[in-house]
Amino acid sequence: MRSTTILRRVVGVVTLFVSGMDYDQGWVIDVHPRWRNPRCGMCCRRAPGYDQRPARRWRHLGLGRCRVWIRYAPRRVDCPDCGVRIEQVPWARQESVFTHDFEEMTAYLAQTMDKTAVTKLMAINWRTVGAIVDRVIAERLDPDRFDGLRNIGVDEFNYGKHHRYLTVVVDHDRQRVIWTAKGQGSKTLGKFFDELGLRRIAQLEYVTMDMAAGYIKSVRERAPNAEIVFDRFHVQRLVSNAVDEIRRAEIHKLAGTAAAAFIKGCRYPTLKNPWNLTRKEKQKLAIVQKNNNALYRAYLLKETFAAALDYKQPKRARQAIDEWLAWAVRSRLQPMIKAARTIKKHKEDILRYVKARLTNGIVEGFNTRTRMVTRRAFGFHSAKALIAMIYLCCGRIELDPALP
Ligand SMILES: [Zn+2]
Known part of the structure; x- marks a missing residue:
């Protein structure tokens, strides 16, 4: 077997052309995409080339004790729709300095491990973990999770020292968190109903909750067909x-x-x-x-x-x-x-x-899990980062970091 073929297999970049390698604080592997014509980084469509940027690196999964980077000089395209943009590369998300494999592994570890373990194992800081989780969620959160909803549960969740609240909505049938936002009461739950839309609201059968006046009001006003079930x-x-x-x-x-x-x-x-x-x-x-x-x-x-x-x-x-x-x-x-x-x-x-026969037990279960997440995510300080972690850990997002 040729040495570049072995290298491509070991590093897990079989779909790329490998043109060389170098050692600089770790392995630096020169690659380029198999497609000849560049694609727009925004819309992914083929577009005429514009110019080429200097070579840059993407952090990849390490090999043994060595760090690995992928190096490439990306082209810019002149996209008819998006203007002059950096081309799309098949190994990384737009605007990320890490490869897909690296981000997948980080998100996978963040689902189960504590903060220190993830940051040590991947050798990145916690803020970077947060940014990676954001990107993975944006791509992996099921966009159809509101379709076919029948039975939901609503609960509030307090976090931080100053009694800040999140409202969490779960899908009883598919046993996952489908929506969460900062705030509590009818105004916050109202935003969920805004996103759900009239057609899907009409399909709701049961809404479980505790006896919180705000949520009762919101459900009575916005989803009059749904029946409230007190936990x-x-x-x-x-x-x-x-x-x-x-x-x-x-x-x-x-x-x-x-x-x-x-x-x-x-x-x-x-x-x-x-x-x-x-x-x-x-x-x-x-x-x-x-x-x-x-x-x-x-x-x-x-x-x-x-x-x-x-x-x-x-x-x-x-x-x-x-x-x-x-x-x-x-x-x-x-x-x-x-x-x-x-x-x-x-x-x-x-x-x-x-x-x-529905209780908020599932929501409470998520509450316990969410509390664990909060503890692990301590240091994020923002609701946005916490919400991303809740989706990652309770939204049934299946990650598979194992290489094929
Ligand atoms: Zn474009």
Whole structure:
């Protein structure tokens, strides 16, 4: 095999002409595209040559301990549409000083690794990683991701020290983040509906969310056909918070007694799901049942509420919720009465869960992942860079850095 053929295979530039190589702080490989007629870097169409620029380098994937660059003197074309432009080269994106392979690998690593690992392995700084991720996203983010949307979830996500927010929209059916932007509430979600357009809005069936007034308003106004589904776990949290408030009130009431100290230690036994309780926690709960009327009633209300949403038949769930509401209102437990009022107000949107069987769990899952991304992306400081990272890590962008 000829040495240039071997070189082309090893470096992974089989589709290029290799005209020479050099060593200058690493391997420098002289190449040129196989096409004779240059193409416009903007529109990719063939265009008459204009002049030639001095040779420049593109950073490529390293070989062992050596850095590798690809060197070429690009031509300029006189494109009838775009004017005088640098020609398109097949190994790199327009305006990038890295090759496709290098950028693909960097983005792939950025999907999983922390900041320091990526920058060390690729020997570039974090800002450069951000710029690469931007370019990869611009090319790889599925432009058809809004088509055929049926069920979506909306959630807000706070980041940074100063309570800045992003709104995140996920596609329940394809399990991916499809849209995210800076800000929260109806105005921000409105921008999503602007992009979606009337035809696709009309196809929406369910929108899951927590009970945030801004998003409710936006969906009611912009997507009146879509049905809102309140996330059951958010709703259940309302009731759990009431239980905890009642527990704290009991501690206050019994202050200074052994009973107060005991109830202080009952936070987890009264809040956890019963099937997750340890034996010790179960014993504590039994003591609560015997001695503390108010707290145990609150606990039973919490469990009964969760059970009502477990019904598979909407009719039975509705009946159970109605019974629960009547019980909660008569419970003489102020925090529970307050939670019941909220639940009564949103009853239809809460019950819709039984039919739709959708929760914001997937969004929450993305939230956890997004939080990881934020931590890894710390140092970006801008929402734009964070958004690009969220698309990269939660938008189902498949990267394959392995050479063919
Ligand atoms: Zn052009």
